[in-house]
Amino acid sequence: MKVKYTKISFVIRMIVSALILCIGVLGFVFEKEINNLIQGETVKAVNNSTFQMYVVDVGQGDSIFIKLPDNKNMLIDCGKKNEYDKLERFLNEKKVTKINYFIYTHSDEDHVGGGQGVFKNYDVEVLYRPKVLSKTENERFGNPNDFEVRDTITYDDSIMIAYEETGCEIRYSFKGEEIIGMDYSVKFLSPNKDTYSSSNSYSAVIMLEIYGKKILLTGDAEEDIEKELIEQYGDYLDSDILKVAHHGSNTASSSDFLNIVTPTYALISVGENQWGMPHKEVLDRLNYANVNNIYDTKSSETIAMGISQSGIINLYLYCGVYSFDRALFICVLSVLLLLVWGIRKIKIKAKK
Numbered sequence: 393m394k395v396k397y398t399k400i401s402f403v404i405r406m407i408v409s410a411l412i413l414c415i416g417v418l419g420f421v422f423e424k425e426i427n428n429l430i431q432g433e434t435v436k437a438v439n440n441s442t443f444q445m446y447v448v449d450v451g452q453g454d455s456i457f458i459k460l461p462d463n464k465n466m467l468i469d470c471g472k473k474n475e476y477d478k479l480e481r482f483l484n485e486k487k488v489t490k491i492n493y494f495i496y497t498h499s500d501e502d503h504v505g506g507g508q509g510v511f512k513n514y515d516v517e518v519l520y521r522p523k524v525l526s527k528t529e530n531e532r533f534g535n536p537n538d539f540e541v542r543d544t545i546t547y548d549d550s551i552m553i554a555y556e557e558t559g560c561e562i563r564y565s566f567k568g569e570e571i572i573g574m575d576y577s578v579k580f581l582s583p584n585k586d587t588y589s590s591s592n593s594y595s596a597v598i599m600l601e602i603y604g605k606k607i608l609l610t611g612d613a614e615e616d617i618e619k620e621l622i623e624q625y626g627d628y629l630d631s632d633i634l635k636v637a638h639h640g641s642n643t644a645s646s647s648d649f650l651n652i653v654t655p656t657y658a659l660i661s662v663g664e665n666q667w668g669m670p671h672k673e674v675l676d677r678l679n680y681a682n683v684n685n686i687y688d689t690k691s692s693e694t695i696a697m698g699i700s701q702s703g704i705i706n707l708y709l710y711c712g713v714y715s716f717d718r719a720l721f722i723c724v725l726s727v728l729l730l731l732v733w734g735i736r737k738i739k740i741k742a743k744k
Contacts, residue, residue, distance in 0.1 A: 437706040441698030443576070443602050446710065447635065448482050449689040451475040451663035453502035456609065456635065457483065461602070462574040464492040468598070468609060470506030473546060475663075479506050480513060482694065488514060493571060493578075495520040496550065497611030498594040499542045507550030511557050519554045520565045522594040523586050526551040540587055565596040575701075576602040581625060582617055592638060593617055599631070604703040606630070608653060610637035610644070618649040629653050632705065633697070636660045636678075640670020640688065650681040657707065659695055660688035 438444060444459040450471030458466040465488055471479055494516045496504045510516065523539050526548040530541045542548075554562055563569070567584035570577060582597040595611030608631040613621075618637075621629060634655035637644035639662040658678050660670050670688055678686055687695050687709070694710035 432708075434706050434708045435696075437700065437704075438696050438698035438708060441700055441706065443699045445607070445633075445697045445699075446482070447659050447661050447687075447689055447695040447697075448479055449663075449693040449710075450478050450506070450661070452639065452665045452669075453505070453663065454497070454611070454639070454661045455479050455506070456661070457486070457488075458600075459486075460492075460573055460576055464573065465490060466493040466495070466578070467491045467510065468495045468596075469497055469503040469611070470510050472502050473505035473508070476506035476509040480509060483514065490515040490517070492517045493520065494518065495565065495596060495598075496522060497565075497596045498522050499524045499544075499547045499591055500612065501544065501546045503611070504550040505546050508553050511553045511560075516554070516557055516560050518561045518563060519557075520563050520569070520580075520596065521551065521554070522596070523564050523566070523583070524591070524594060528552050537586065542591070576600065581621060582613065584620070584624075590614070590616075592643075595637075597621065599628075603699050603701055605632045605699055605705065607633040607635075608655070609635045612638040612641075612644070614638060614641075614643045615646050615649075618644065618646055622648060622652055627652065631655050633657045633659065634683075636670070636674065638669075639665070640674045641667070642671040642673040645674045645677055647677050647680065650677055650683070654681060655683055657685045657687070657697075657705070658683045659697075660686070660690075662688050662690045664690065 442461040446457045448455040448457055448471075453471035453475060454469040455471045456468040458468070460466060470476065491510065491514050494510065496507065496519070499522055523537075524547075525535055525539050525541045527541060527543045528548050529551060535541065554560055565580055565583065567580055567582055569580040577600070579599045579601075580596055581599055583594050588594055592612040592614050593616060595613040595617065597611060597613050597617065598609040600607040600609065608629065614637065629649075629652045631653050632655060634653050634657070636658050640660045662669050675686065685707070687707070689695060692709040695707065696710045697705065697707045699705050
């Protein structure tokens with residue numbers, strides 16, 4: 393039996409190829425408009441907001457990226473080292489090249505593990521770090537203030553690479569530190585002591601105020617710190633958005649604390665874990681505190697939020713949103729398909 397191959401006419405192939413290429417070019421040129429159309433009005437509102445916040449899905453860890461109204465970028469924590477690729481992919485998709493403010497809330501690996509990657513790939517202007525020395529810092533510079541020394545390779549790497557960053561200012565986080573910018577303020581409410589018995593208690597607790605709204609970011613601060621915050625700040629803690637502490641662990645987010653904060657939105661950075669976080673007790677407490685908008689990165693992946701200048705909050709679940717900047721890839725794939733399209737095998741009987 394012989395096999396004969398036939399092709400669709402050259403003219404039809406060229407017309408269809410031209411149409412596909414035109415669609416690809418239009419998709420590239422009008423990328424933003426097409427994305428807004430596909431993704432909906434909420435996504436459009438977030439993308440057009442001058443203030444944007446993303447709770448980035450980095451698995452069982454924390455990382456929050458914030459775009460401020462003066463076009464400065466803030467990164468709070470950076471997840472584990474072995475999950476850094478998720479953060480890098482997100483930052484690159486957002487076309488980030490510079491991080492103006494980089495904050496390690498505390499020294500745990502699931503908050504600082506990606507630090508080396510961040511410093512290697514992005515220009516960091518200021519690093520805020522806990523009053524906890526790394527092993528190499530202690531050996532090289534001494535410890536005149538008798539700070540705690542954290543003897544882990546991950547923390548050592550994440551701190552020491554900051555000393556290699558040209559022009560990077562290294563500052564300690566402490567209560568009273570402020571970053572004031574155009575239409576916003578970032579206030580450190582904790583820590584207020586130099587030493588604690590738990591690494592989580594060193595967590596930088598931050599109040600961000602923007603366009604009349606308040607966002608409370610808590611790191612892994614637990615109930616002992618919450619009690620201090622209630623005593624020191626009282627109703628000032630009342631916030632619109634709460635980043636729930638310690639991945640939704642029941643060692644934090646006490647009822648007393650939630651009844652003071654009374655957030656409209658509760659955001660939990662958490663991945664698959666052996667501890668069952670977020671704990672049911674915490675979710676129950678949030679419900680009892682009448683928090684109706686609870687989101688976690690384990691269920692929803694990256695959480696995107698924008699606040700307009702009029703104070704309107706918009707939120708959507710990022711979930712790897714399709715982007716038309718892949719139009720060139722689509723064009724190339726389509727042309728490759730055209731090369732084989734229409735070629736078919738026709739079986740004919742062999743002549744006797």
